[in-house]
Amino acid sequence: MLIGIPVLFLLSAWAGSSIPRNAGWAETQDGVEIFIGSNGIHTEIVMPVYSDVIDWRGQFALGDIQSPYRNYTHVAVSWGEKTFFLETQNWSDLTPSVAVNAMTGGSGIMHVAWYVRPAPSEDFRPLRISHAEYEKLVAQIKAQIAPEISRQIYTGYSYYDVFYDAIGTYHIGNTCNQWTSDRLSAAGIKTGSWTPLPGGVMKWVPSLDQR
Template sequence: MRNARLSTLVARPIGAAALLCLAWLAAAFTGGALPANAGWRAPAQGVTIYVESNPIHTGLVMPKVAAGVDWRGWARPEDLADPRYARFDHVAIGWGQKDFYLGTPTWREVKPRVILAALIGSDATLMHVEHLPRPAPGPDERPVTLTPAQYRRLAAFVMASFRPGGRRYPGYGAGDAFYDARGHYDAFRTCNSWTGDALRHAGVRVGRWTPLPATVAGWF
């Protein structure tokens, strides 16, 4: 009887957690399928950016100088382990939880406790900035063309995510760096939600809530 009671006590919270996960996933895919800015259409000419994605993270790749926006003052050569990477003409910028970013330089470092800690919530967030050449379009680099006005709105959102006077941290390699960011990270505002928020702010058609990579990249 004691073993049966113990099994019941253990099974109940596990079952509740599983139901919460399923409910979150259902809400995520529903929110990601409902369009914001439904009438948006890409212009024939404009500024081409890229939505980059991997199995857990999305970010934005933008030209360093375009439509009156200049990222060179935000992504300085002296912030890099090798300043020569600053010669590249594009920057990839993403937002995320500090411990997850700094503690997972490769997939082998991704641990459930780090993911869980990030999803519970944290005010410690970072911007990840990587210098790179213009990417080739593909499944992991999806091109999106914006009008100059839309691109300026997108850039303003991204710039506002940097914490004024914040610290800089070494990147994963020679051509990237981290910077203190604004914003609270949790299960409802993830790195992918930030990417979707930036695109919605610019006026681009994307899901209403985009906590997963597929809910962002699937629109492009």
Template sequence: MRHPTAEKVSMATTAIKWLKRSVVASGAIIAAYLLAALAGSLLPANQDWQSPDDGIELFIETNGLHTGIIMPIWSDVHDWTPLVRPEHLQAPSFYGSHILVGWGHAGVYRNTREWSDLHARDAISAVFGSDDVLIHVYHLKYPQAYPFYRRRLIVSEAEYRKIATAIEARFVLDDHYRSQPSAGYGKDDLFYAANGHYSAFYTCNNWTSDVLQQAGIRTGRWTPFQGGVMRWFPESAE
């Protein structure tokens, strides 16, 4: 008959082995994900795209975590005022000439302005997937390009129409075809009810690239991180 102490040692040894295997497997999965993200961000979609000499001025912006697209509130091509209204803001005077629009996981968006703010429950939900998503809209007044976080992008009128159509499709409307705003971080931003499915394989940054890809604009094929988006809009292009 095996001694009870020996039995406990054997069980502990087995548990340690399984723990080591789990750590190794988790590390391999994370490494594979990061390598895939790097490869996806380097492989171009719409490789032959060229920015027109004359067109609509947009910007691609990052805060180090999320990316988004800056567009004029109104132009001859598209009008955002039916969805993004001055009265949605607590202080309508903050209504801008342009809007910065992003899409993402509701918990991460509301609770994580910087990486240090990330909650474990939001991270787990984001990784494994959630339909709890939002559109985030910042109001800006006559934005300019900045080297590190805001890059200028000129697109044709036809390309901008496709961008606007793709973004509009993410807004959830009520029975009267109105967008559904809720409070943002401050006086110049709002969240809007949105549709879509967020996961580790389709992040806020994937969404930015996806919108641009649908319009035929060159960007990375798979860009779960902000750096994979921004690399396609270099400072020298400003």
């Protein structure tokens, strides 16, 4: 029985992520280039630091990271459960207590990382969207940012990233990867219906050899 639960979860995750939202969507020739990144656990939405839609430095202070003076060109945003995100950079960091806490629900936290001219790769895939879609995506992300006056700041994994308290509650139906696909879907971009795992998000972003 205990073995069957993980198998059932994996099968349902595969099936749910295979059902598309915004099935007729296609990339644009112009617009804004974003990236969807994955480290094997969490996915992230990577955007230009500055565009005519938003300057992300007005939302997240560079002074919150250890190395604020580099010429950052992109900012990555992702969301998840506070304890899980802070303590599981890699699968090897996962403990039973953290997993149980995440499964039963927890407070939302936002991970923000700053990059300099990131290079496309299989785990860091470009996606070109229209300006209207980018405006919707930005609005979706901003709606999840906790007010600056009340949000707490947490040390990141490295010198270029940081965590902030965020709006929302994490649970099995609203994982970090589901958050990514929900933001994309609300902006009108094609993605999976239920994507609790990173592969369910990345399967809808063309790989480099598909371009």
